[in-house]
Amino acid sequence: xxxxxxxxxxxxxxxxxxxxxxxxxxxxxxxxxxxxxxxxxxxxxxxxxxxxxxxxxxxxxxxxxxxxxxxxxxxxxxxxxxxxxxxxxxxxxxxxxxxxxxxxxxxxxxxxxxxxxxxxxxxxxxxxxxxxxxxxxxxxxxxxxxxxxxxxxxxxxxxxxxxxxxxxxxxxxxxxxxxxxxxxxxxxxxxxxxxxxxxxxxxxxxxxxxxxxxxxxxxxxxxxxxxxxxxxxxxxxxxxxxxxxxxxxxxxxxxxxxxxxxxxxxxxxxxxxxxxxxxxxxxxxxxxxxxxxxxxxxxxxxxxxxxxxxxxxxxxxxxxxxxxxxxxxxxxxxxxxxxxxxxxxxxxxxxxxxxxxxxxxxxxxxxxxxxxxxxxxxxxxxxxxxxxxxxxxxxxxxxxxxxxxxxxxxxxxxxxxxxxxxxxxxxxxxxxxxxxxxxxxxxxxxx
Numbered sequence: 001x002x003x004x005x006x007x008x009x010x011x012x013x014x015x016x017x018x019x020x021x022x023x024x025x026x027x028x029x030x031x032x033x034x035x036x037x038x039x040x041x042x043x044x045x046x047x048x049x050x051x052x053x054x055x056x057x058x059x060x061x062x063x064x065x066x067x068x069x070x071x072x073x074x075x076x077x078x079x080x081x082x083x084x085x086x087x088x089x090x091x092x093x094x095x096x097x098x099x100x101x102x103x104x105x106x107x108x109x110x111x112x113x114x115x116x117x118x119x120x121x122x123x124x125x126x127x128x129x130x131x132x133x134x135x136x137x138x139x140x141x142x143x144x145x146x147x148x149x150x151x152x153x154x155x156x157x158x159x160x161x162x163x164x165x166x167x168x169x170x171x172x173x174x175x176x177x178x179x180x181x182x183x184x185x186x187x188x189x190x191x192x193x194x195x196x197x198x199x200x201x202x203x204x205x206x207x208x209x210x211x212x213x214x215x216x217x218x219x220x221x222x223x224x225x226x227x228x229x230x231x232x233x234x235x236x237x238x239x240x241x242x243x244x245x246x247x248x249x250x251x252x253x254x255x256x257x258x259x260x261x262x263x264x265x266x267x268x269x270x271x272x273x274x275x276x277x278x279x280x281x282x283x284x285x286x287x288x289x290x291x292x293x294x295x296x297x298x299x300x301x302x303x304x305x306x307x308x309x310x311x312x313x314x315x316x317x318x319x320x321x322x323x324x325x326x327x328x329x330x331x332x333x334x335x336x337x338x339x340x341x342x343x344x345x346x347x348x349x350x351x352x353x354x355x356x357x358x359x360x361x362x363x364x365x366x367x368x369x370x371x372x373x374x375x376x377x378x379x380x381x382x383x384x385x386x387x388x389x390x391x392x393x394x395x396x397x398x399x400x401x402x403x404x405x406x407x408x409x410x411x412x413x414x415x416x417x418x419x420x421x422x423x424x425x426x427x428x429x430x431x432x433x434x435x436x437x438x439x440x441x442x443x444x445x446x447x
Contacts (some may be wrong), residue, residue, distance in 0.1 A: 034349035061139030125294030144274035174216035268446035286346035
C-alpha cells in the first residue's frame with residue numbers, strides 16, 4: 001500500500017468521526033471474517049505452503065538420519081536364482097573295477113540356487129560415525145529453518161494485518177469526510193446565491209471534495225489489494241474478506257536495552273542455530289572424507305542352499321547346503337588425489353559456513369539495534385501525533401465558531417479541517433508503525 005501518496009491526497013477532508021471504531025463492510029461485498037491477530041496467525045500457519053515445504057524438508061532430514069544410522073548395522077541379503085544350461089557331454093572317469101566308470105561332472109541342465117548373506121562393517125576409520133553426525137546436524141538445521149520460516153510468516157501476517165487495519169480506517173474516515181464535504185458544498189452554494197461568498201469559495205470546496213473522493217478510491221483499492229494478500233496467506237474462499245478485530249491503538253512498547261536484546265537474539269535466532277548446525281555438518285563431512293585414507297574392515301558371511309551345489313564335487317542333482325564366513329581388510333594405496341580433493345572441498349565448505357556465521361551475527365546485531373531504535377522512534381511519534389490531534393481539534397472548533405459568526409472565510413475553515421484530518425491520519429499511521437516496529441523487533445530478537 002502506498003500510504004505516503006494517500007496521505008498527500010487526504011488534505012482537505014472533514015474528520016469529525018476519527019475516533020469511531022472500524023465498521024463492518026457491507027454484506028453484499030462478500031463474506032466478512034472478523035479476526036484478531038492472535039486468531040489470524042494460527043490460520044496462516046495452517047494454510048502456509050511454505051511451512052509445509054519446510055516441514056517436508058525437516059522430515060527428509062529425519063529420514064536421512066535414520067538411513068545414516070542404519071549403515072552401522074548388519075546388512076542381510078536374500079537371493080534366489082534359476083539357470084538353464086545347454087546340454088554338455090558328461091565327464092566320466094574310467095576307474096578300474098571294482099569302482100568302474102564314475103561320472104565326475106554330470107550333465108545337469110537345471111540349476112537352482114539360494115543364498116542368505118550378511119555383511120557387517122567392523123572398522124571404517126570413523127566414516128560412518130561422521131556421516132551420522134552430519135545427518136543429525138543437517139536435520140537440526142532443517143528444523144531451525146522451519147522455526148525461521150514460522151517467524152517470518154508471523155511477521156508477514158502481522159504486517160499485512162496492521163496495513164489492512166490502517167487502510168480500513170483511512171477508507172472509513174474518507175467515506176465520512178466525503179459526505180461532510182457534500183454538506184459543506186451545499187452550504188457554499190447557498191452562500192454564493194445569497195451573495196455572501198464568491199464563486200471561488202464554492203470551487204475550492206468542490207475541488208477538496210473531489211480530492212477526498214479520489215483519496216477514498218485509492219484507499220478502497222489498497223483494501224482490495226490487502227484482501228487479496230490475506231486470501232493468499234489464509235487460503236480464504238473466493239469472496240471472503242478479513243476484518244481486523246484488534247484496534248490500532250493500545251500498543252505499549254517496553255524500554256529495553258539494545259545490548260541485552262542483541263544477546264537474546266544471538267541466543268534465540270533460529271537462523272544462527274541453523275548456520276551453526278550446518279557448520280557442524282560440514283566438519284563431520286570433512287572427517288568422513290578423511291576416513292577414506294584409513295583401512296576399512298568388514299565381516300561377511302552367507303548360507304547357500306542350491307541344486308546342484310557346485311561347491312560340492314562331484315555335482316549331483318539334489319539340494320545341498322554350504323556356508324562361508326569372511327573377514328576383509330582394504331586399504332586404498334593410491335586414488336589419484338580423489339580423497340585429497342574431497343577433503344579440501346569439505347574444509348572449504350566448513351570455512352564458508354564459519355564466515356557465513358560471522359556475517360549473520362553482525363547482521364543480527366545491526367538489525368536488532370535498528371529495530372529497537374525504530375520502536376523507540378515510533379513510540380515517540382505516537383505521542384506527538386496524539387498531541388497534534390488535540391491541537392487540531394481545538395483549532396477546528398475555534399475556526400468553526402468564527403466561520404458561523406462570519407468572521408473568517410470558508411477557506412480558513414477548510415484549512416482547519418485539513419489540519420485535523422491530517423493529524424488524525426498521522427496518528428493512525430504512527431500507531432500502525434508502532435505495531436509493526438514491535439513485531440519487527442520481536443522477529444529480530446527471535447521471540
